[in-house]
Amino acid sequence: MGFVSHRVERRFLRAGDHIYSWRTGFVYSHHGIYMGEDQVVHFTCASASRSCAACEMFEYSDRDSGVIASCLDCFLKSGSLRRYKYGVSKRRYWMKRPGTCNTAESGPVEVVMERAESLLAKNGFGEYNLLKNNCEDFATFCKTGQGCNRNGTARRYGQASLIPPALASSRRNPKP
Ligand SMILES: [Zn+2]
Structure with a gap:
């Protein structure tokens, strides 16, 4: 089957893209939402290295974990840039x-951008758990508007109470 990269x-990135990058020899991937203009909003447990001048221009740049904004380079940490795909067939x-x-x-x-911006503003995604x-x-x-679906079963999103009502009501996407 082979690995499709x-x-x-x-x-070619577009604002609202879900991007990711493999780290430490393809064992761990880091994910975020590309917001345009070199900015990525992502959720992290580790102290993020964002000491570059570009990152300091973003809002909440004093935050070092949780939902943070950083520049694309600091997000990638020299890993390769990949785009997550949506709407793929079950097969x-x-x-x-x-x-x-x-x-x-x-x-x-x-x-997508509204959800990312709101979660960034409130640091509203709860505790990081791998x-x-x-x-x-x-x-x-x-x-x-929902958590990952892994192993074919939809995972319940555990932080529903942290999602602002405006976001909860914006779940207009059709059922997968
Ligand atoms: Zn940076």
Whole structure:
């Protein structure tokens, strides 16, 4: 079946894209939402290295974990840039490496951006948990209004109470 890379050149990125990058020898991937103008909003547990001048221009740049904004370079940490796919068939989903695609459809770009911006403003994605609430869940939530679907079963999103009502009501995407 082979690994389909999903690699993308940064000039082809669009605001609202769910992007990711493999780290430490393809064991761990980091995910975020590209907001345009070199900015990525992502969810992280580790102190983020964002000491560059570009990152300091973003809002909440004093925050070092939770939902943060950083420049694309600081997000990638020299890993390769890839774009997550939405709306893939169940068959393709099973053939793909986990953490690269989702059978759900992405919501409209402006809704995706609105969710990311609101979660950034409130640092509103709860506690980071590698298995239950991680950077992929965050990006997937921004895209679809729901958590990751892994192993074919939709995972319940555990932080529903932290989602502002305006966002909860913007779940207009059709059922996957
Ligand atoms: Zn930076």
